[in-house]
Amino acid sequence: MAKFSFADADADEDPPPAAAGSDKRKRDGGDGNAMGISMRIDPDLLDCSICFEPLCPPLYQCQNGHVACLSCWSMLSNKCHVCSHDAIFARNIALEKIVESIKSSCAYAKWGCCELVSYTQRNTHEESCFFAPLMCPIPGCGYRGFTGRWSGHFLVDHHSADFLHFVYGQSFEVNLEASLPFLVLLGEDDHLFLLLNKNMTPFGHAFSVVCLRTGDLNWKFSYEIEAASTRNPENCMQLKASVTNAKEWEGLHPTESFLLVPYDFCSSTNITLSVSVGRSASV
Missing domain, CATH: 3.30.40.10 (Zinc/RING finger domain, C3HC4 (zinc finger))
Known part of the structure; x- marks a missing residue:
């Protein structure tokens, strides 16, 4: 059986007597609006x-x-x-x-979604909601989590050896296997980033950074990548760019910004990079 509870602002007070000629069939808030x-x-x-x-x-x-x-x-x-x-x-x-x-709150309201959604469209909205959980990028994992909750999954659950923890604004060294398509980077605030590595035969490796996130858009992220030649360390390449946001990574690489590192800069099996990720408040 359906249960209804009516919650008007003045529910504890006796209603005033209806004025003569008032339309009892239509409720309004005194300003003509329903x-x-x-x-x-x-x-x-x-x-x-x-x-x-x-x-x-x-x-x-x-x-x-x-x-x-x-x-x-x-x-x-x-x-x-x-x-x-x-x-x-x-x-x-x-x-x-x-x-x-009937309108209802999104299932991800506690994660920041403020939309009141038509009940008939709720499933459609939640499938595309920006605050919906993300799929862990590690192949075969299947875990779904929210921005701000990744440390528990990576540190405790499964992938303690599969990521690097970093502090915003500080450079850190990455020694990446040349065959790996990405390395997971976990920010100090639990934002999840991927350092993407695309083999661009016959030129070299294209590196870029994406942020896998839902919900919080209060931050803008940028990154710097620097690569030095293994043969002549005085020869180096550098990229400064904005981080691309994505709800999930499906093997697609950013095309607007990336650092193309020639094979001559790399050893046969590993690539060493200096990386830093910056964070600033969105205006």
Whole structure:
């Protein structure tokens, strides 16, 4: 059974007597705008009882009032899945209006998403929500986590040898196997970065940095990469660029900024780089 709780601002006070000629059918907040009503309802009642997806207009019911979504009704051959009676189905306009009016918080509200989403579009929103969890980039892991919670996963759970911890604004040395496609870098605030390595035969290795993050956009990140020749350390190359943001890495490398390090700068198996990542507040 659905349970409703109405929460008006002056719920503890006796309502004033209605003025003569007032329209009792329409609620407003005194400024001519419709007044919202806070409710609680079992979410299962808003889902189709056949496919369990959110009910989405148009909605049809049998003669006994049992409702399902249109795509499910089309497979029932005019026989209700609840009462099993043959029936001629009719639109339930009232329920359509209720479903269309319901808005709910995103499932990732506690991670920063402030959107109130139409219930019928909630699944679609959450699939693309910027605050949704990220997939761990280590192949075969499958863990999904949120920005700010990566230390526990990498330090404790699985990948203590698969990443480097760094402090913003301080250079650190990276000795990377030439065959590795990326190295995980974990910032002091738990932001997750990838130092990407793309073999650009016959030229050399292209290096860039991306930040895998959802939610917090209060920070802008930049990076510097410097590579020195193993044969002549006086010969060096340097790149300063903005970090690219990504929700997940699917093997695509940034094309706007990267440092192309010739093979002559590298040993046969390893590449040594000096890297630093900077952080500044977004304006």
